[in-house]
Amino acid sequence: MSPESPSRRRVALSIVRSIATVVVLVVVYYALPLRGEAESGALVLFIGGLVLLGVLIVWQLRAIVRARHPVLRAVEAFASAIPLYLLIFASIYVRLETARPGAFSETLTHTDGLYFTMTVFATVGFGDIAPVTGPARVLVTIQMVGNLLVLGLLGRSVLEAVRRGQTRQGRTPPA
Numbered sequence: 001m002s003p004e005s006p007s008r009r010r011v012a013l014s015i016v017r018s019i020a021t022v023v024v025l026v027v028v029y030y031a032l033p034l035r036g037e038a039e040s041g042a043l044v045l046f047i048g049g050l051v052l053l054g055v056l057i058v059w060q061l062r063a064i065v066r067a068r069h070p071v072l073r074a075v076e077a078f079a080s081a082i083p084l085y086l087l088i089f090a091s092i093y094v095r096l097e098t099a100r101p102g103a104f105s106e107t108l109t110h111t112d113g114l115y116f117t118m119t120v121f122a123t124v125g126f127g128d129i130a131p132v133t134g135p136a137r138v139l140v141t142i143q144m145v146g147n148l149l150v151l152g153l154l155g156r157s158v159l160e161a162v163r164r165g166q167t168r169q170g171r172t173p174p175a
Helices: 008-031 040-066 070-099 110-121 134-168
Strands: none
Touching: 008 070, 008 110, 040 070, 040 134, 070 110, 070 134, 110 134
16 A cells, blocks of 8 residues: 555545435435425525535535545545435425425425436436426426536536645646
8 A cells, every 4th residue: 555545444434424424414304394385495495405515515625625635535525415416406306396286296205306306317217206397397407407517517626626635745646
């Protein structure tokens, strides 16, 4: 193992932190009271969630550059940003369906919202749940475009942060 390589303990700790982050985010999602009549609550939740995601991404990118082991920090960044992004959309779908019954082809529970979000993210689209109303279709379209941006821009930004972190430490990043 080279001097700049992380120890097995550090790798294991990074994996444990990543898994714990995902578990905490999912537990918080299931604890959220997403049932409500006001459609404005969905908009506030959506905007607030995206602001939180933006702040998290900026903080994570800065942490990657300063990290002793930027690659491990990048893994942790993905383990928080991607699930948060997906859970924001799952929350919005459930909230929209409860505020506007019939927005989707079936009533959405927390699990249904997460399932639908994952099928859109993975571009599988089984067709068992579909947006029916205009606002639901717009929101799903926003997620589809966001999926491309998250995967492309976040991936590129994280890789650039890793490169800068390694350069800052005097290491030569891989080409």
